[in-house]
Amino acid sequence: MDTVKKEHQLIVSVSPHIKSEETTSRIMWSVNAALLPATVMGAYFFGPRAVFILAIAIIAAVLSEYIFQKSLNRKVSVNDGSAFLTGLLLGMNLPPSVPFYIPIVGSFAAVVITKQLFGGLGFNVFNPALIGRAFLLISFPKLMTIWKEPTAAFIQFDAKTTATPLGILKEEGVAKLMEAFGDNISLYTQLFTGHRAGSIGETSSIALLIGAAFLLYRGYISWHIPASFLGTAALIAWIFGTKGALFAGDPIVHLLSGGMLLGAFFMATDYVTCRSVKIGQILFGIGCGFLTMLIRLKGGYPEGVMFAILIMNCFSPIIDRGFKTKVFGARKEIKESKK
C-alpha cells in the first residue's frame, strides 16, 4: 500500500469540482460598496442624523449576529459582510428622523429572528432587512411614517416634516404633486437626484442606478429580476395610474419614487431569497411589480415594495418547483416511472 505514490492516488471529492474566484464575502462587500453612492446622497440630503441612524443599524446588526453566534457556539461569520449589508439596507430603508432605538430593534429582528433562527446565511426564507423594516412599521406605525424634508445643510436646527411623493399621490392626487414640485421637468429631476422626502437610502435614483450598474457589470446580479420588476410596475402604472382613465398614468413618477429602485436592484435580487432559474426570476420580478403597484394604487399603504418582495419570497419554493432546471439527459418517462 505504501508503494502507491501520492500523485497517482485517485482523489474522490463531492461536486462542484470547478470553483470560481468569487466568495460569499467578496460578493457581500461588493454589494456594500455598490450601496455607497446612495448612502452618500442620503447623508448629503438628510444630514449627520442619517449617518448616525445608518451607523447604529449596521453596528446593531453586526453585534447581534456576533453575540448570537458566540452564545450558540457557532462559527462567527461576521466578516463575510452579510450582517453589515443587512444593517446597511435596513438603515437605508428607515426614515431619517426615527429615534435611535428603532434601528437597534429592527436590526435585531432582521439578523436574529429572520436569519439566525432559521439557520444562518443561506437558510433564511425572507429578506432579513425587509422583515426588519416590516417589524418596525407594524410595531411603530407613527414613528416610521414621519418624513423629513431634505435639506443639504450640514447642521440643522429645526427640521420640517413633509409627505413623500407617493404619500401626496395617494392622498391628494397628481395635481397636488405637480404643485409641490413645480412642473414636470423639475419633478423628474428632483426625483432623479433624490431631493425628496423618503427613507435615507431610497431617494437618490441616480446614485442607486450607479450602484446597480456596478453590480450588473460585475455579474453579481442579472437583469432578469430588476427588468421584469420595473417593467411590470411601469406597465401597470401607465395603464391604471390615473383614476378613471386608462393608459394615462405616469410610470416615471412611480419608478423613481418610493423604494422601487432600491428594492428592485438590491433587495429583490438577494441571492438567498430569490430564484436561480432565469424564467423563475422573471416570474418573481413580475409578481413583485404587480403586487407593488396593487398596494400602491389600491392598498392602504402608499408604498408597497417591501410587502411585495416579502410576499414573493413566500412563493419562491413554488416557483422553484415549477421551473426546475432539467437534469442533463433526463427524460420524462424516467421521472414518472419512479413514482
Add this chain to the structure above:
Amino acid sequence: MANNKVNYWELITNGIVKENTIFKLALSLCPSIAVTNNLKNGVLMGAAVLFVQVMVNITISLIRKVIHSRIRLPIFMLVISGWVTVTDMSMAAAVPDVYKQMGLYIQLIVAFASILARAEMFASKNKIAPSMADGIGMGIGFLFALTVISFFRELIGKGSLWGMPIINAKPLLIMILPAGGFFAVGILMALFNWIDVRFFKKGAHGAHH
C-alpha cells in the same frame, strides 16, 4: 399503570413538563396565539381549560366501564362538550366583558386535541384519582404556558400587566398582533425545551411523546 401504587407527583409533573400541551406536544396552538395578547385573557383561558380537562377526566374515568369501545369517541365528545358548555355559560355570567372577547375560543375547547387525547389515552383506562391527577397536570401545564406567553406579550406589546401600566416606554406593538403571537410561542417553546434539556435531562436523549 396497572400496579396499585400510583405516583401522583409524577402524573402531575408529566403534564406540566414532559408532555406540556403547548411547549412539548405543540397542540392547541390556535388559542395560545389568539387569546394571549393580554395576561387576563391568557390566565382565564388557561383556567377554563384546566377545569374542563379535570372534569372530563373524572367523568370519563367514572363511566369508563360502561362505554362500549366502538362508540367511545362520540361519548368522549359528548362529555367534553357538556363540560365546555358548563364553562361557557358560567364565564358568560361571571365575566361578561372578558367573555365578549374570547367566547368563541372557550367554545372551541370542545375541539382541543389534548383534552380528547387524555380522555382516550388515560382517563378511559385508569381509576378516578389518577385520572384527576393527570387532568390537573395537563391543565396546569396549559395554564402555565398560556400565562407565560400572555405575560410577555402584554408586557412587551402594551407595556402593562393585567391592564395596569408597568413600563413607561414605547411598546413593541407587533407583540400583541397575531405575528407577535407566533414569535412569542416559538421563542418560548425553544426556551422551555432548552431549559429542559440543559438542566433536567443531562445526557438523556431528546423529547419523547
